[in-house]
Amino acid sequence: MKAAIERLRAWFRERPIPITEEPEQGMLYHYTSVEGLLGILDNRVIWVTKSDFLNDYSELIYLRQVYGSLLQRLKAARDEMYECRPFYRMLAGIMDTLDDPAWLQEQDLFVLSLTHRADSYTLWSNFNGHHGYNIQFDYPALLAAWRGAGVNPLCTGRIIYEEGRQTGILHSELQAVFRLCGRSAEAAEAVREEVLGRFKLYSIFFKDACFTEESEFRIVFTAGKDRVRFRLRNGAIIPYIEVPAGNRELSAIFDITIGPKLNIDIAEKGMAYYLTTKGYTAAKVKRSRIPLRY
Numbered sequence: 001m002k003a004a005i006e007r008l009r010a011w012f013r014e015r016p017i018p019i020t021e022e023p024e025q026g027m028l029y030h031y032t033s034v035e036g037l038l039g040i041l042d043n044r045v046i047w048v049t050k051s052d053f054l055n056d057y058s059e060l061i062y063l064r065q066v067y068g069s070l071l072q073r074l075k076a077a078r079d080e081m082y083e084c085r086p087f088y089r090m091l092a093g094i095m096d097t098l099d100d101p102a103w104l105q106e107q108d109l110f111v112l113s114l115t116h117r118a119d120s121y122t123l124w125s126n127f128n129g130h131h132g133y134n135i136q137f138d139y140p141a142l143l144a145a146w147r148g149a150g151v152n153p154l155c156t157g158r159i160i161y162e163e164g165r166q167t168g169i170l171h172s173e174l175q176a177v178f179r180l181c182g183r184s185a186e187a188a189e190a191v192r193e194e195v196l197g198r199f200k201l202y203s204i205f206f207k208d209a210c211f212t213e214e215s216e217f218r219i220v221f222t223a224g225k226d227r228v229r230f231r232l233r234n235g236a237i238i239p240y241i242e243v244p245a246g247n248r249e250l251s252a253i254f255d256i257t258i259g260p261k262l263n264i265d266i267a268e269k270g271m272a273y274y275l276t277t278k279g280y281t282a283a284k285v286k287r288s289r290i291p292l293r294y
Contacts, residue, residue: 051107154222
């Protein structure tokens with residue numbers, strides 16, 4: 001039995017999560033306020049927020065809905081995983097854990113949220129009230145800067161918005177675990193924490209279809225307590241870590257787009273002069289092409 005359990009644990013360690021890891025065309029975008037923009041440009045670092053402190057808390061509990069739906073399907077179809085009652089009890093126990101808010105707080109994962117959308121009305125509106133800025137990052141240059149600083153992402157990938165695909169991924173993984181366990185309740189319970197570890201990542205990469213327009217790409221980091229810093233946001237203390245936004249030899253910042261409500265000459269002129277002064281000589285300044293009524 002011990003050998004079987006070790007095989008199961010090795011399977012989890014060696015199996016990548018099934019998400020698309022490469023961004024489109026090697027470029028990613030970050031919508032931010034002017035304060036956030038200046039913080040990145042001045043310090044050449046990006047703030048990466050702890051996963052359970054992200055802006056939309058509901059996205060971290062969305063996994064519970066998907067998993068609950070899957071359990072109902074297994075029961076309705078009299079699936080072999082349901083018919084093996086000891087195994088199904090383990091699956092139901094995972095649902096109990098997902099229902100516990102403390103489970104989310106225990107995640108020591110930090111998430112950088114970027115997007116493939118270069119000039120999105122929805123993102124300008126949601127994050128900056130059309131007054132913000134958008135940083136275009138050269139993704140390979142970001143990866144090179146992180147490697148040079150000894151900062152390695154745990155995983156990267158595009159958000160999955162289709163519930164059918166999300167349920168299929170969970171079902172496929174649980175079915176593989178079921179096959180490897182050989183219907184042993186002891187083995188299933190022994191790898192319960194490994195299953196939950198995978199679910200922590202899926203809670204980051206699964207989102208409701210209503211967010212599809214965001215076309216989000218996420219990069220997940222782990223960090224020791226010595227790297228964690230804290231900032232204030234709306235009166236709350238938010239934990240985060242810093243990762244490089246490039247280095248002195250190679251900036252990952254490709255260009256800056258000015259939000260739709262900042263399409264005035266002085267904003268463009270000021271941003272261009274700021275970039276030159278700070279040494280970002282290769283970065284360009286652009287204006288959003290989205291027309292807005294005032």
